[in-house]
Amino acid sequence: MQGSSRNRPHEGRKREDPLDQRLCELACEQHLVLALRQIVALGLSGSAVRNRLGAGRLHTVHRAVFSLVPPCMLTTRGQIMAAVLACRPGAAASHRAAAALYELRLARRRWIDVTTPAATGRDRGAIRVHSGMTLAPADVTTVDGVPCTTLARTLLDIAGDATDRELERAVHEADLQRIFDLRAVEAVLARATGRRGASRLRALLAELGAPAPTRNDLEEGFLLLARSIGHPPDGVNAWIAFPAGDGAEADFIWHAERLVVEVDGRDVHTTRRAFERDRRRDQRLTLLGYRVVRFSWRQVMHEPRYVAGTLAALLDGCSSRA
Numbered sequence: 001m002q003g004s005s006r007n008r009p010h011e012g013r014k015r016e017d018p019l020d021q022r023l024c025e026l027a028c029e030q031h032l033v034l035a036l037r038q039i040v041a042l043g044l045s046g047s048a049v050r051n052r053l054g055a056g057r058l059h060t061v062h063r064a065v066f067s068l069v070p071p072c073m074l075t076t077r078g079q080i081m082a083a084v085l086a087c088r089p090g091a092a093a094s095h096r097a098a099a100a101l102y103e104l105r106l107a108r109r110r111w112i113d114v115t116t117p118a119a120t121g122r123d124r125g126a127i128r129v130h131s132g133m134t135l136a137p138a139d140v141t142t143v144d145g146v147p148c149t150t151l152a153r154t155l156l157d158i159a160g161d162a163t164d165r166e167l168e169r170a171v172h173e174a175d176l177q178r179i180f181d182l183r184a185v186e187a188v189l190a191r192a193t194g195r196r197g198a199s200r201l202r203a204l205l206a207e208l209g210a211p212a213p214t215r216n217d218l219e220e221g222f223l224l225l226a227r228s229i230g231h232p233p234d235g236v237n238a239w240i241a242f243p244a245g246d247g248a249e250a251d252f253i254w255h256a257e258r259l260v261v262e263v264d265g266r267d268v269h270t271t272r273r274a275f276e277r278d279r280r281r282d283q284r285l286t287l288l289g290y291r292v293v294r295f296s297w298r299q300v301m302h303e304p305r306y307v308a309g310t311l312a313a314l315l316d317g318c319s320s321r322a
Contacts, residue, residue: 019043020057027068029145031078035085036064062086062124076100081146083112083127090117092140093148094130095157101143102151102179104170106158113157115149130157134195139188152184159197159204167204178264178275219251222263222300222307226252229312233261240285248281253290257315260285262294 022042027034039049049066052058058066061082067074074082080093080101092098095113099106115130139153149157151174159167174180185205192198219236226232233252240260241247252261262282282292293314299307 019048024068030085031075031081031144031146032068033061033074033078033082033085034066034068036066038085039066062127077144077146080112080148083114084147086124086127087114087116087129088118090132091115091147092132092135093146094154095128095149095161098143098148098154099158099170101146101148102154102174103177104154104173106162106166106170115157134191136191150184150188151179152181152188155185156188156192156195156197156201159201160195161197164200164204167200171204171208176275218263218297218300221304222252222261222295225300225304225308226311229308231312231315240288240290242284242288248285250285254315258290259314260290260292261311262292263300264294264296 019042023034023039023044026038026042036049040046049058053060053066058068059070061067061071061074063086065082065086067078067082071079071082080097083097084091084093091114093101093113094115096106096109097113100108109128111126111128113128113130115132115135117132117135135149135153139150140147141150142148148154155167155170155174158170162170171180182205185201189198189202223232223236231254234255235253236251238250238253239247240250240253250260251263253259262278282294285292291314295307295310
């Protein structure tokens with residue numbers, strides 16, 4: 001008597017090819033794109049690649065670069081990653097392509113900019129290749145797994161052809177995201193002799209002002225302003241507990257008025273994730289009945305009368321509502 005299919009659970013079920021599994025895992029780490037050299041390193045032959053292309057399991061994006069989905073379905077990061085893989089090892093997305101990774105809100109071009117370690121580069125279709133003669137190892141990083149130039153180097157690169165307004169917007173957006181590192185930009189400019197756009201970036205930084213004060217200096221400056229209008233805070237760096245059991249530290253708090261003030265410095269080590277965390281924290285404080293107001297380092301240090309007047313109005317308004 002033949003055994004039933006119940007006793008043979010794997011009969012008729014196609015086993016997954018371990019090579020395909022590794023291919024998929026690597027592609028998922030690279031926004032669904034792969035270079036031929038990576039595929040071969042995994043153990044697939046040229047005929048196996050052709051078979052997968054014919055069956056629609058792989059799609060050609062660039063010469064020797066493939067994707068698991070039709071190219072039109074790739075995300076922006078997938079398109080940029082494919083362009084990087086289409087160039088020689090050590091290449092990095094740069095200029096406006098890198099700006100897109102940092103979400104600096106610059107207009108995209110029809111091509112994708114990539115800088116390679118070679119002294120010269122040849123454009124490849126929709127890829128514009130730049131020479132990496134001046135690219136130092138410290139100028140290269142990754143964003144979401146995509147090799148690209150650092151923010152500081154990206155700002156220098158886009159300063160070469162961006163309009164004044166675009167360059168200012170890019171710096172402003174990086175500052176808003178709290179990923180702008182003035183010291184890193186100055187270090188890039190220090191070795192940018194003869195680079196196109198260097199003088200424009202220096203001029204913009206000079207216009208925006210000197211480096212920000214330290215957090216201690218910033219908090220001390222705001223505390224003096226609060227005392228000068230006769231409204232010192234009830235607490236500095238005070239802990240506020242949340243119902244969930246965690247909590248948050250408020251820079252300055254006025255309990256009766258239910259007012260929390262945060263002073264935002266340019267912490268060069270702060271990331272976009274920290275920026276988002278701060279906003280979530282503000283929202284949770286608002287749900288507890290606090291009014292959360294933020295003052296920038298520039299306002300505190302360069303517009304003290306405005307800050308003092310605004311703080312006085314806020315406290316008076318909160319007292320009236322109470």
